[in-house]
Amino acid sequence: MAYVYLVVAILSEVLATVSLKLSAGFSRTVPSVLVVVGYLVAFSSLSAVLRLGLPVGVVYAVWAGVGVALVAIIGAVFLGESITAVQIGGIALIIGGVLALELGGSH
Template structure:
């Protein structure tokens, strides 16, 4: 169940971070509320995750997958460019998350 909680935390964090741009410095109420709600949900579910998944592993997965998803949301919603260096960096992040999950003895399977 911890991996489901982590997935929920990641999705909520991506929604909140994406809404941050739309909040225009917290001057727009709708997106601003989405930011606060999204981060609240993200941290709550991340805390549930930490009951069984080590904090270093959970945070690495949460932040790594979050970075890649936020970059993709920025590309789709805000038409932000992803050059070769950005794509290579995201590939390395994904590779790192996979290595940690597949080969770390501290990750519960």
């Protein structure tokens, strides 16, 4: 169940972050509401994950790393933002680091 909450935390944080861009400085109502609701859901879900006993370092690395990668991909694919080969390499390194933390703690 902890991983379900972690997925909810990641997806709601990504929704909130993308909505922050779309809110145009909080001048658009719907995206602005999605920012607030998304972050509330993200942090509530993150709190539930930690309460269920997953290690904070691993949880934060997965949450932040996957969130960064998804936001960068969404920005490039849907928001017309540029992405370079170096940035793609950086995303791959983030994912590799998250995997190393997750797999390294499973002994």
